[in-house]
Amino acid sequence: xxxxxxxxxxxxxxxxxxxxxxxxxxxxxxxxxxxxxxxxxxxxxxxxxxxxxxxxxxxxxxxxxxxxxxxxxxxxxxxxxxxxxxxxxxxxxxxxxxxxxxxxxxxxxxxxxxxxxxxxxxxxxxxxxxxxxx
Amino acid sequence: xxxxxxxxxxxxxxxxxxxxxxxxxxxxxxxxxxxxxxxxxxxxxxxxxxxxxxxxxxxxxxxxxxxxxxxxxxxxxxxxxxxxxxxxxxxxxxxxxxxxxxxxxxxxxxxxxxxxxxxxxxxxxxxxxxxxxxxxxxxxxxxxxxxxxxxxxxxxxxxxxxxxxxxxxxxxxxxxxxxxxxxxxxxxxxxxxxxxxxxxxxxxxxxxxxxxxxxxxxxxxxxxxxxxxxxxxxxxxxxxxxxxxxxxxxxxxxxxxxxxxxxxxxxxxxxxxxxxxxxxxxxxxxxxxxxxxxxxxxxxxxxxxxxxxxxxxxxxxxxxxxxxxxxxxxxxxxxxxxxxxxxxxxxxxxxxxxxxxxxxxxxxxxxxxxxxxxxxxxxxxxxxxxxxxxxxxxxxxxxxxxxxxxxxxxxxxxxxxxxxxxxxxxxxxxxxxxxxxxxxxxxxxxxxxxxxxxxxxxxxxxxxxxxxxxxxxxxxxxxxxxxxxxxxxxxxxxxxxxxxxxxxxxxxxxxxxxxxxxxxxxxxxxxxxxxxxxxxxxxxxxxxxxxxxxxxxxx
Numbered sequence: 001x002x003x004x005x006x007x008x009x010x011x012x013x014x015x016x017x018x019x020x021x022x023x024x025x026x027x028x029x030x031x032x033x034x035x036x037x038x039x040x041x042x043x044x045x046x047x048x049x050x051x052x053x054x055x056x057x058x059x060x061x062x063x064x065x066x067x068x069x070x071x072x073x074x075x076x077x078x079x080x081x082x083x084x085x086x087x088x089x090x091x092x093x094x095x096x097x098x099x100x101x102x103x104x105x106x107x108x109x110x111x112x113x114x115x116x117x118x119x120x121x122x123x124x125x126x127x128x129x130x131x132x133x134x
Numbered sequence: 135x136x137x138x139x140x141x142x143x144x145x146x147x148x149x150x151x152x153x154x155x156x157x158x159x160x161x162x163x164x165x166x167x168x169x170x171x172x173x174x175x176x177x178x179x180x181x182x183x184x185x186x187x188x189x190x191x192x193x194x195x196x197x198x199x200x201x202x203x204x205x206x207x208x209x210x211x212x213x214x215x216x217x218x219x220x221x222x223x224x225x226x227x228x229x230x231x232x233x234x235x236x237x238x239x240x241x242x243x244x245x246x247x248x249x250x251x252x253x254x255x256x257x258x259x260x261x262x263x264x265x266x267x268x269x270x271x272x273x274x275x276x277x278x279x280x281x282x283x284x285x286x287x288x289x290x291x292x293x294x295x296x297x298x299x300x301x302x303x304x305x306x307x308x309x310x311x312x313x314x315x316x317x318x319x320x321x322x323x324x325x326x327x328x329x330x331x332x333x334x335x336x337x338x339x340x341x342x343x344x345x346x347x348x349x350x351x352x353x354x355x356x357x358x359x360x361x362x363x364x365x366x367x368x369x370x371x372x373x374x375x376x377x378x379x380x381x382x383x384x385x386x387x388x389x390x391x392x393x394x395x396x397x398x399x400x401x402x403x404x405x406x407x408x409x410x411x412x413x414x415x416x417x418x419x420x421x422x423x424x425x426x427x428x429x430x431x432x433x434x435x436x437x438x439x440x441x442x443x444x445x446x447x448x449x450x451x452x453x454x455x456x457x458x459x460x461x462x463x464x465x466x467x468x469x470x471x472x473x474x475x476x477x478x479x480x481x482x483x484x485x486x487x488x489x490x491x492x493x494x495x496x497x498x499x500x501x502x503x504x505x506x507x508x509x510x511x512x513x514x515x516x517x518x519x520x521x522x523x524x525x526x527x528x529x530x531x532x533x534x535x536x537x538x539x540x541x542x543x544x545x546x547x548x549x550x551x552x553x554x555x556x557x558x559x560x561x562x563x564x565x566x567x568x569x570x571x572x573x574x575x576x577x578x579x580x581x582x583x584x585x586x587x588x589x590x591x592x593x594x595x596x597x598x599x600x601x602x603x604x605x606x607x608x609x610x611x612x613x614x615x616x617x618x619x620x621x622x623x624x625x626x627x628x629x630x631x632x633x634x635x636x637x638x639x640x641x642x643x644x645x646x647x648x649x650x651x652x653x654x655x656x657x658x659x660x661x662x663x664x665x666x667x668x669x670x671x672x673x674x675x676x677x678x679x680x681x682x683x684x685x686x687x688x689x
């Protein structure tokens with residue numbers, strides 16, 4: 001099984017830290033940053049398969065970061081939020097997010113979601129280009 | 135508050151009635167009194183004119199009578215000489231000749247310049263009587279013709295005389311006749327038309343010259359006010375004493391006697407009084423009709439007003455409730471979000487502890503079991519908190535309802551299947567009264583199920599043990615709504631709490647058992663589906679929740 005490179009982005013550093021530790025314990029190569037800018041910088045330097053992105057962050061918020069990531073990198077994005085609004089979820093999905101989780105969630109749910117997203121990504125990449133997912 | 139609201143409506147009703155009455159009664163009364171007074175005037179004028187004509191005619195007749203008598207006497211005086219007339223036999227035959235054509239003359243007498251009656255013919259023996267000192271004797275000397283007032287004279291009964299003077303050969307003599315007052319009275323009184331009418335003559339001293347029909351005899355002073363001389367005929371109303379009279383009067387031309395003809399107005403005016411009664415009756419009838427009409431009109435206006443007032447109040451209440459729900463939804467969502475982040479942290483921390491514990495050997499840590507138990511507890515309670523915040527989010531969330539054909543009976547039945555076990559355990563009977571062929575509604579059956587579940591769950595909790603929960607469906611064709619009525623035999627909801635039960639976090643359950651969000655979520659769901667939830671509750675008897683859904687989608 002391939003190592004999954006994951007980046008957790010959340011302004012709550014405690015949360016990021018715990019998340020990273022727990023994902024690593026589940027054989028997922030996770031790293032953590034605490035803002036959208038940092039996330040983009042991180043992506044510039046390292047290849048990441050899945051980004052776990054908090055929607056509500058000071059400065060560059062989750063949706064903006066999502067757009068920026070989707071423009072420049074092949075990474076898939078899972079949105080997490082404590083705020084459940086219809087428009088927010090819809091916008092995120094339209095912009096190419098792979099999944100949407102509401103805090104607090106079980107770490108196993110996140111891990112499963114990451115693995116699923118990673119598998120989808122792999123399948124997508126193995127298919128010929130031009131046939132982008134609908 | 136309600137009674138206050140209707141007080142002003144009562145006042146308005148009185149105002150409407152007052153205005154309607156004012157504007158319709160005034161013209162009615164004006165018209166009525168105008169017609170009455172116009173009629174009175176016309177009729178009074180007619181009566182007056184009638185009386186005037188009578189007086190005029192009578193006056194002419196009386197004048198004529200005097201003129202005839204005077205000219206009769208003058209003819210006799212100027213066609214005979216003193217010598218001829220001094221012969222008593224001759225004047226006797228003359229009198230009987232005159233009486234044969236008119237019996238108004240009773241006797242004739244010839245008086246010489248010394249005042250001595252030289253010849254007389256008549257019932258009384260008056261020959262040789264000297265009139266030298268009588269007032270009329272001097273007057274006839276001046277005026278040549280004299281008509282006396284009625285007097286007693288030598289005859290001791292009321293009579294009057296007419297005397298004419300003739301000058302002959304440097305001297306003069308007088309021919310005097312007595313007028314039969316009976317004939318004269320008849321002539322005056324023949325004027326009487328009505329039962330209470332009267333006619334008499336007064337001299338300038340206000341002494342009756344003919345008897346008045348009711349009361350005074352001839353030669354008595356009259357009660358009639360003394361009237362100065364005037365020409366023509368006057369009619370006026372006389373209010374003397376208790377009885378009103380219309381009086382017509384005129385001074386005779388040949389003699390200064392006043393002819394008085396009086397009539398009782400009540401008699402003459404009977405048609406007028408009948409008219410007045412009719413007018414009063416008609417006005418009373420009109421007033422009754424107008425009052426009834428005003429009342430009916432005002433009542434229908436007021437009824438309409440109350441109806442719209444109620445509608446408005448219901449609408450206002452609805453609006454207040456929806457805006458309250460919207461604000462609370464926003465608040466709930468905000469709170470939920472703020473709580474979710476720390477909850478996530480707590481959960482992750484507990485989770486991490488769990489992860490770490492897995493790597494430890496239980497035997498090497500003294501309190502391993504306790505630590506593991508505590509961590510699990512933390513996890514459990516975070517789950518509990520999470521379920522609250524997620525429901526709060528759900529309350530504020532604007533979901534997009536799907537629109538599918540929904541059979542309310544089927545949804546209710548499905549929902550009941552979740553709860554039947556619970557009910558059985560608590561010995562609660564579930565009665566079902568489903569209307570067959572219930573029209574299906576275009577709605578979101580999953581959401582409706584959620585609502586039914588919430589309400590029925592509450593109903594079962596309200597009953598507690600040993601009771602009945604009743605489900606009834608129906609269709610209201612007037613409102614084009616289907617409804618589901620869920621009633622229970624629980625303790626009911628206090629009146630003061632009835633408008634709070636849809637508020638978020640209102641609950642009667644002990645903490646931990648309920649979140650107080652079920653009904654408020656249900657309320658917003660049904661509202662979004664275009665329906666209504668109604669609640670009715672009687673303390674001690676139970677509560678009835680009714681979910682109404684429009685058959686036709688509002689889109």
